[in-house]
Amino acid sequence: MRKTFALLLLFMMICSAGFSQYRKSVSILGDSYSTFEHYLQPDTNAVWYFPQPLNKNDVTSVGQTWWYKFIQESGYRLCVNNSFSGSTICHTGYQKADYSDRSFVTRMDNLGCPDIILIFGGTNDSWAGAPIGEYQYADWTKQDLYSFRPAMAYMLEHIRYRYPNVEVYFLLNCDLKAEINESVKTICAHYQVPCLELKGIDKQGGHPSVKGMQQIDEQLKVFLAGRQ
Known part of the structure; x- marks a missing residue:
């Protein structure tokens, strides 16, 4: 009896230690703002x-x-960073080129098994002048995904089903077209995906500087802390 009790106690201690050491994992689905050489999956991005x-x-x-x-300071661990410079959420890229090989919609299945997904996109859709399209929440065709609103909705619905019980957040860049901002906020609200609207991010060459990166990190931490 004593031996059985001792084994049970040991098992409980091991389980407790395992849970106390668990760190939530974070995956990123992004564009150039989230890239860094040799830190992407796949590395060919x-x-x-x-x-x-x-x-x-x-x-x-x-x-x-x-x-x-953000991951280091918050005590998380990186699962997958699937970011691709210049990528759009929809299949339409710069000069109306077909970006279906790199779009967020194409890459969204390759995020590993995270606890948290951070989506940071829409910047290139805005800069490239991708077609906005109509709000559409069902019955998408491939052609629909060449426009921003249908692709954005398709992405969020698919991610919700593909990654059940995973926290999903959208980061919305500042200085984008009003119709992109409106579309992101409307579609995020439809799928109950919290959306962080970034403010006053410092940039060099259109991209966050060291100061801008710090601002994004700080705004994200404040945003998430307010949702606890």
Whole structure:
């Protein structure tokens, strides 16, 4: 009897230690704002941020990126960062090119098994002048996904079913077209996906600087803390 009790107690202690050490994992679905060389999955995704910067920007370390800072400072762990520089949420890219090989819609199935998903997109849809389309919450065709609103809705619905019981948040860049902002907020509200509207982010070459990365990190932490 004593031996059985001792084994049971040992088992409970091991389980308790395992749970206390568990760290939630975070996956990112993003564009250039969330890239850094050799920190993407797959590693063939296009990159904007490098240790030796190719662009006019002072971010030179992965530790300066918003997502790395957030994960490290919040005690989480990185699951997958599937970000692709220049990518749009919908299938339409710059000069109306077919971006179905890199769109958020195409990449959203490859985020691993996270506890939290952070989606940071819409910037290139705005900059590229992608078709806005109509609000559509069902019966999507592939052609529908070449417009922003249908693609945005399709993405959120699919992610909700593909990753059940996972926390999903959308980060909305500042300085985008009003119709993109309105569309993101409307569609996020429809799917009950919390949307962080970033404010006053410092940028160099259209992309967050070291200061801007810090601002994103800080605004995200405040936003999530307010939802506890």
